[in-house]
Amino acid sequence: MKTTFSLLLAALSLPAGLAVAQTQPTKKTTPPKTAATSATASAPLAALFDEYWENRGRLFPLGATSQGDNRYNDQLPNDQTRAFRQQQQRFYQQYLSSLQKFDRARLSAGDQVSYDIFEYEMQSRLNGLQQNTWMMPFAQFYSLPNTLGQLGAGTGAQPFKTVQDYDNWLARVGQFPVWADSAIANFRQGMQAAVVLPRVLVLKTVPQLQAQITADATQSLFYGPITRMPASFSEADKTRLTEAYQQAIATQLVPTYRKLADFLQTEYLPQARTSTGLDAVPGGADMYRYNVRLMTTTDRTPEAIYQTGLSEVKRIRAEMEAVKNQVGFEGDLPAFFTFLNSDPRFTPYRTPEDVLTAFRMIQAKITPNLPKLFGRTPKSQFEIRQTEAFRAATASAEYNRGTPDGSRPGVFYVPILDATKFNTTSGMESLFAHEAIPGHHYQLSLQQENTSLPKFRRFASYPAFGEGWALYCESLGPELGLYHDPYQKIGALGDEIHRAIRLVVDVGMHAKNMSREEAIQYMMANEPISEQGATAEVERYMAIPGQALAYKTGALKLRELRTRYEKQLGAKFSLRAFHDEVLAGGSMPLAVLERKLDAWAARQLAR
Structure with missing residues (x-):
């Protein structure tokens, strides 16, 4: 599975119920009153965009943190309240109205592009607030509790370099219990309205919460920053912070994770639905159509997308047949898939470092070919890391963007549960081209390094563009010097058909009554994927309806x-x-x- 989730949810254009990294409403500000109607409108338009971005950082401080803006690192406002949703509605409507005072026809070409993106963004956000997704506050793939784990471990976007940084985190987590109480209240409203998560997703979410429950604070994931405390801190600060972190873990974090886990396990799970698709809940069909528009940024209907998926699956299967014949395999495609998943030659690794080294070798292979395809290259540094153990079981390979100032590199995360089972035919070369270079690393780094863009564009994230670009980059494999090995080629085709299959099963589950089990079987029949892998994928599409349509x-x-x-x-x-x-x-x-x-x-x- 290839996606860019976790902290980036804070910046994505997601509906209200999915954006987990949101924050406190800010004081109402007055937009520029200039109804610019001349060709010199760029200055007041730029001022509007700057003001929007400044206020957006206050409204969504976790998003600011993920982008390297550390002014609000002590904040974790309660985005689970009706008041916060109303504040968002006023916020987006205010800026949409201010934008529409400008005469678009008299703007420069560059400003017209910004105008169009901004207008789309405001309207999309407002439409999202009309959906009842807030009644399902989180699941295994979009979860503020998981995001806090990434931040609090001390290796993510939340900085732990100064005493103030450490105090900021204490202030931020101190607001988590109130957030959790409100999330539980929203879950309960969803139970009353029958707007509930599928049972299988709840069963995957509970263990994530339980993993943060420990009797010994020093064994907590959140104790990581204390173990790496800078030597420059005074002894008094070290002692104070150590005690404060132990206290926060024991009295705020662990009890809150326990409360959430117990609620989902004992009260929510019995009322979770056994159905698969979003259309099974009241208003779900409208929610899904909105998600399709949001994630694809098109007006294509679910049925049209479904038919495209069927056509693409048929085309790519034919190419897979050709590779099967090229390597001399006798048998049908399902048998070939079984061979790829089971033959020992395709699992040569012994340690996680072996896997990471293999990816570094892919990077070395494509580097000489990049100048042929790109005139601009990122300044941001790039690293390959193993996914943290606490989330590896439900994580996919992913890219987390670095900071514009270079203080944090872009990171390609690879989940490695068991290196001896890491399969080389899973599409390692295409995976690197997608998640790392030139896929997400080039696109995201070049975007945020481009200081000529308004900040709302430097940090914008539209899945159809970002994931579409990354998947397009997989098709550049031959031009990058990849896929000479037919088994890497079949891996790349497996990745491509995987995205085509998504069009079929995502729409199938949420709009055509396809069951979870039918979706799993369809995936296994058309690509080299294990039942465990297909199950994780299908449950992801159940949790985030429509997102998987963006890639293809x-x-x-x-x-x-x-x-x-x-x-x-x-x-x-x-x-x-x-x-x-x-x-x-x-x-x-x-x-x-x-x-x-x-x-x-x-x-x-x-x-």
Whole structure:
């Protein structure tokens, strides 16, 4: 599974009930009153964008932390209240109204792109607040309790360099118990309205919470910063902070995790639903249609997306058959999949470090070829790390962006539960191209390093663009020097068909009455995936309806545009220039991207 979740949920354009890293309402501010209608509107428009971003950081401080803005690291406001949802509604409506005072037709081309993205963002957020997803506050894939674990371990976005940093974290976790009480209240309202999570998701969420319950504070994940306390701290500060962290773990964190786990286990689980899809809950069909629009940034219907998925699965299966025949395997595709999953030659590793070294070798292989495809490269540093043990069982390989100032590198996380079972045919080369380089690392780093963009664009995240780009990068494998080994090629095709299958099973489960079990079987019949892997994937789609549609939707659009411009421009087409232009403006809705790239192609043709 390939995604960019965890802390990035704070910055994603998710509906109210999914955005787990949100915060306290800020004081109402007055937007610029200039109804700019001249070609000189860029300055007041820029002021509007700056003011929005400044206030957004106050409203969503966990998002600010993930982006390296540490001014609000002591805050964890209660985003589970009706008052907070109302505050968001006022906030987005205020800025939408202020934007619409500008005459878009008289703005510069660059400002028109910003206008379109901002308008889309405000309208999308407002539409999301109309959904009842707040009645399902978290599950195993979107969880503030999990996010706190990543932050509090001391190796994530929350800094632990100064005494103030340590005190900031104490203040932040001190607000967790109130948040948890409100989340439980929302779960209970959902129980009354029959807007509840599937039972299988609750069963996966409870152990995550229980993992943070320990009688010995020094054994807690949250004690990590104390074990790595800077030597420069005074003895008095070391003593005070050690005692304070032990106290916070024993009296705030552990009791809160226990309360959440006990509630879900004893009170919520008996009323959790046995159905699979979101359309099984009241209002669920509307929720799903909203999620489809949100995640794909298109108006495509679920049925149209489903048919695209069936077509893509058929096409990619034919390519997999060709590779099967190339390696001389006798038998059908399901038998070939079993061979790939079971033959010892494909599990050569003994330690987690062996796996990480293999990924570093892939990086070394593609590095010489990158200048052929990209004129711009990130300044941000890049690391490959093993996923932390506490979340590895339910995690996928993922990329966490670094900070714009370079103080924290971009990190490619690889979950390695058992190195001896890590399969080389799982698509290691395509995985690296997607999650790491040139996929998410290039896209996210270049975006946030581009200081000419308004901050709301530097840190924007639209899954159809970001995940679409990363999946498109997998198709660049041959141009990057990858997939010479047919078993890595089958891994890449496995990854591609995986995203096509998502179109079928996501829509199937949430709009066409496909059961969890039918979805698992469909995946296993069409790709080399274990039952355990297919189950984890299907349960992810159950937890985050529509998100899995973004990958193929975005990648197909990028390939469509590249093919269009190759034909239109002929000898004037430069693949390097095309890639640079795609990445230059950062993440955006696909319709905005298409207009922007059409204008770019027209400029190339005119030269």
